[in-house]
Amino acid sequence: MPAWDRAEFEAQLRARGAGYHIHHPFNTRMNSGLLGPEQIRGWVANRFYYQVNIPRKDAAILANCPDRATRRLWVRRILDHDGGEDNEGGIEAWLRLGAAVGLAADDLWSHRHVIPGVRFAVDAYVNFARQVPWQEAVCSSLTEMFAPRIHKDRLANWPLHYGWIDADGLQYFRSRIALAERDVEHGLRVTLDHFTTRAQQERALEILQFKLDILWAMLDAIDRAYP
Ligand SMILES: O=C(O)c1cc(C(=O)O)c2c(n1)C(=O)C(=O)c1cc(C(=O)O)[nH]c1-2
Numbered sequence: 001m002p003a004w005d006r007a008e009f010e011a012q013l014r015a016r017g018a019g020y021h022i023h024h025p026f027n028t029r030m031n032s033g034l035l036g037p038e039q040i041r042g043w044v045a046n047r048f049y050y051q052v053n054i055p056r057k058d059a060a061i062l063a064n065c066p067d068r069a070t071r072r073l074w075v076r077r078i079l080d081h082d083g084g085e086d087n088e089g090g091i092e093a094w095l096r097l098g099a100a101v102g103l104a105a106d107d108l109w110s111h112r113h114v115i116p117g118v119r120f121a122v123d124a125y126v127n128f129a130r131q132v133p134w135q136e137a138v139c140s141s142l143t144e145m146f147a148p149r150i151h152k153d154r155l156a157n158w159p160l161h162y163g164w165i166d167a168d169g170l171q172y173f174r175s176r177i178a179l180a181e182r183d184v185e186h187g188l189r190v191t192l193d194h195f196t197t198r199a200q201q202e203r204a205l206e207i208l209q210f211k212l213d214i215l216w217a218m219l220d221a222i223d224r225a226y227p
Pocket residue numbers: 054090140141142143144145146147150151176215
């Protein structure tokens with residue numbers, strides 16, 4: 001099989017968006033205003049486990065990457081979540097989302113609401129990044145290609161459907177749009193440069209599918225735990 005050219009390879013990656021968790025029934029119900037406060041709280045508390053593990057995942061990629069130029073760009077992702085000098089960071093913003101839906105900081109930090117399926121899925125993502133070549137872990141972050149749409153949907157629909165949630169709590173979603181676009185630009189460049197034979201390109205699609213499955217499995221578990 002001949003390799004795809006860059007444009008076709010990128011199109012193949014983007015086509016996997018059909019399996020993004022934006023299409024999961026739980027997300028569809030969330031976006032249509034059909035969830036109650038307990039279900040929203042369950043989602044926010046469980047997703048916090050993802051949020052706090054993203055910078056650990058990114059640190060694993062840094063640890064495996066011998067290329068200084070890549071590390072310079074990648075290290076920003078850790079500070080995006082953990083915060084830095086004049087940036088509170090995404091984890092702090094997620095805590096404010098928690099407060100807006102009625103969850104105390106300790107409800108989130110204690111992980112007492114985290115259900116097994118979410119824990120296993122998130123841990124699988126971090127372990128993957130620890131164990132594979134760094135370019136493969138970079139490729140697995142490319143679900144972020146599809147994330148700006150999901151954040152924009154929440155910003156548009158939550159204020160309409162969930163008047164009980166203080167709109168200040170939605171800042172996390174607002175902040176992620178530009179960051180996701182920046183991250184994808186870099187992640188896509190690494191992926192298009194690294195996976196060059198057709199077999200490698202097929203491997204990249206499998207990796208992206210693995211990550212899509214992690215996000216999907218999280219919502220399957222959440223959907224079942226908060227019927
Ligand atoms: O709300 C979402 O649906 C969603 C999805 C994803 C994703 O596609 O992995 C990320 C985020 N949010 C997000 O906020 C985020 O910071 C993030 C980092 C990453 C990653 O894989 O490195 N994905 C995502």
